[in-house]
Amino acid sequence: MKEFLLIIRGGHDESEDRSPEEMQKHMQHWQQWMGGLAENGRLVGGQPLMNEGKTLTERGSKVTDRPFAEGKELVGGYLLIKADSLDHATDISKDCPGFEYNCSVEVREISPM
Known part of the structure; x- marks a missing residue:
């Protein structure tokens, strides 16, 4: 089985x-x-994830006291899951309770090192 990161935004x-x-x-x-x-x-x-954070830009020389995101784009949390394929992980993600609050879920396969 492969591993996938579910990035939950908004809500x-x-x-x-x-x-x-x-x-x-x-x-x-x-x-x-x-x-x-x-x-x-x-x-x-x-x-x-907590709402507070820091964003580093300009090769790390500039630090901003919050993530660059609108409320609907703010990453609120993540899950790491196992699935057979990207399509399988996507199907699993369709039941995410975050959708009750109008979140979005980005599904990304973890690349082997």
Whole structure:
């Protein structure tokens, strides 16, 4: 099996308008989905990311105190999964709970070294 990185972007604007109960339900969807991936031996790892960050440009000589991204483009987290092919990883990604908050998911194969 190959490894794939799922880059999850957006959803920050929509999540701010949710009640604590809605957020709890959403987190349960994440736990169920990731739990299923783990049970099937497909989950390698993953974490949400904090909104704060630094962006380095100009060969590292310029540091900006936030990522360059609009709210809908901000990377909110990532998952590393195992799948048979890019199409298979894409199919797995279609159940991502981030879509409940209008996120996008970019699926990229990890290149062997």
